[in-house]
Structure formats: C-alpha cells, structure tokens
Amino acid sequence: MLLPFFEWCEATFLGRVVRESIWMFPVLEAIHLVGLCILGGAILVVDFRLLGTGLKDSTIAELDLQARPWLTTGVTILLVTGVLLFLSEAIKCYYNTSFWVKILTLPVALLFTYVVRERFARAATYTSAYSRWVGSADMLLWFIVAAGGRWIGFS
C-alpha cells in the first residue's frame, strides 16, 4: 500500500541528486552523525539529571532550559540530512526491517521528549521515582532510534 509512496520518494529530484553523486551520500551521513552527537549530548545531560546523576548541582528545569536549543539544533540537522538520505534509497528502506523499527520509534521519541519529558522537566527541581522513569524511557527510545538507524546499513 505504501510502496507507491516510497517509489515516488525515490524518484524525487532531491533523491536522484543524492543517489547520482558519489560524495553526497557519504557527506550527508557524516553530518547526520555530527547531528547525532549534538542530540546525544543534549538528551543525555537532561536524562542523566532525571536519573539523579551528572550535573546534579543544577535543577532539572534549569538544565532542560539550557539544553533545549541544542536539542532542537541536533534534531534539525538529523531530520534534514535524514530525509535526504532516505529519499536517495527509499525503496531499499521500504524492504528494510531496521528502517521500520527506526521510523516508527522516531515520532514516539520526539513526542516523548518534546511533550512528556518537556512538560515534566520544565517544572521539576529534584530527582524522584517519576523523573527516573521519564529519563530511562527517553534514553531507551532514542537508543532504539539510533541503533535501528545504524542497522539499516547492515541488513
């Protein structure tokens, strides 16, 4: 049912440009990884604090506020490069289990971080049983997204 959409993606102008260039895919992948570093740092600084470790002298709300612009920077870099990488090999992705694991977990992770975690962290000061739960769930979701992404290339 979705295959025609993936075929359309692969035939787009941008998809073709990336596919037909020898260096574009590698460069986009490398920038995708730099985005992953920024996202990882911005996510973990807050998640560690929610778990009660890391930058404990600051409140959860304070760290959340400080990390947020870099979180959004990382997400933006990843989305822009990720969409371009996807367009260049959409049909391969359609038949790739890891891709589906990643792409279905991604919206959950984004919603969890920007809605559930954000609402809680904005008003939270100290670690609690609930904050530990939020921090662990957030790390797990992003781990699945990142691991699924890496595994697209192996399967």
Added chain:
Amino acid sequence: MRSFLEWLGNTSWSVSLLESFWVWPLIESTHVLAIMLFVGSAMMMDLRLMGLRFGGVRASDFTSRLLPWTRGGFVVMAITGVLLFYSAPLRYYYNIFFRFKVLLLIVAGINIWVFHSRIHRSVGEWDLDDAPPTAARVAGAVSFLSWTLIVIAGRMIAYNWFDCDLQPQPGLVNWAAGCILPGE
C-alpha cells in the same frame, strides 16, 4: 610497520573478527552509538566553555560530575575502535581518512592536556562566568571542532576512493596515504 600489520591482520582472531556475521557489526554499532555519550557529553562541556549555553551551571560541575560519563564513553570508543582496527590493520593504516582521524585525535588529546593541566586550574575564578576567559573558550572551540572532524573522518574511512590499490591517484593522495607504488 607494514610486515607487523600484515602479521596482525593474518592472526586467526583478526580474520574471524572481520568475517564474523554478528560480532563485527555489533562492535561497529557500539562504536557509532557511543559517540552520543562520549562526543555528545564532551560537546556540551565545550559549549559551556565557549559560553554558548549552560550559563548558570558551574564549569567545574561539567569537569567533576559529567566528565566521568565522558570518560566512560571514551573507554567504550577506544576498546571498540582498537578492535575495529585489529580486524583490518593494513586497510586502515593505508586509509587517508584513518590517518587524518589519528592526526585529529592527537590534536584533541593535546588540547585536553593543555586544558586540564593549565586552563582548568583557575576554574575557581570563572566557574560561574557566562563567558569564560579566552583560553577556556579557545579550548572549547578546538575540542568541538576537532571532535566534529574526527566523527566525519571516521565515517569516511568506510569509503575506498583514495585506497592505494585504486591508481592512478594524485601524488598528494599517495603521499598522505603512504602508498607504496610498484617500482618504488
């Protein structure tokens, strides 16, 4: 060097590591995912040093409370990185991106040493400053830039565009990759 690496790459563990169906991809994935912890947390500290974010958070908090996690991430990176090198030593040794990455690692390492042995000593005087002194900001910028380039170079190692067995290559490439050409 060449004969040592040749011997290393022919050891039975190296061969089975390279040919393994699960182990090599798992080691490689661990190496890639650990950048979220290692490079990620290092970059957050760099941003604090550059005064770009985390004002109100003590710089010494990063070095005392976050740094153990960064170090943990580095240990994972180093172990998996050495194993990956061990799986194909000759290939990496003559890979231009690998060589570039090693050079950048040395730059990043010297920067860490200068920061901790000199700049960080006076942290008490600027711990809560939104914009730390110039030396600290430069160290943060050098670190951020070098780790960014290390990640990019690391990803590029996978591509064989400039491999020695793909000739002709520009002289500069052959020199940088250390290629031994026939007749030399």
